[in-house]
Amino acid sequence: MIVTMMGTIAAVLTTSAMFPQAIRIIKTRDVHSISLLMYLANTFGIVFWLIYGVLLQELPIIVANSIAIIPASVILILKIVLGRNVKK
Template identity: 40%
Template sequence: MDSTLVIGTVAALVSTVSFVPQAWKIIRTRNTSGISTGMYAMTVAGFSLWLSYGLLRREWPLIVPNAICLFASSFIFAMKLFPKRFMRSVADALNPSAN
C-alpha cells in the first residue's frame, strides 16, 4: 500500500473520530457551556465547503470523511444552539441511562 494513501486514510479516520468525545460528553453531561459557538460555526462552514469541493471534484476520499465530519460537527453545533430543554430531550433519547 502506498504511504501517501496510508497517511491520508489515517488522517481522515482521526479527523472523523475526533468529534466523538465532544459529542458524547454533551450527551452524557447535557452541558454545552464550554463549547464555542463561533468555533463550531466556522467548523461546520469549513466542512460544508470541503464537502462541496469533494462533490464538485467527484473525489470520494474528500467526500466521505468530510460528510461524516460535517454531520458530527453539525450535531455539536446544533446541541449548542438548541434551547436547553430540547437539547436535554435529544440527549435523553440518545442516552436514557444518564437521567
C-alpha cells in the same frame, strides 16, 4: 499508496475526533466551554471541504467530510439549544 494511507489515517482521526465531543455533550448536557463560533465555522468549513474533495475526486477528503458533518452539526445544534436553556 502512501498518500491514500496518510489521507485515510488523517480522515479517520479528524472525522472520529468530534464523536467523543458530541457524546460528552449528550451525556453531560454541558456546553458552557464549547465555542458557538467554532462549530459554526467548522460545520460550514466541512461543507466546503466536501465540495473541494468532490472536485478533486479525492476519496479520503470526501469520506471524511461526509461523516464529520454529522457530529459537527449535532454539536452545533446542541450548543444552540442547550446554550439558550442556560440563559432562561
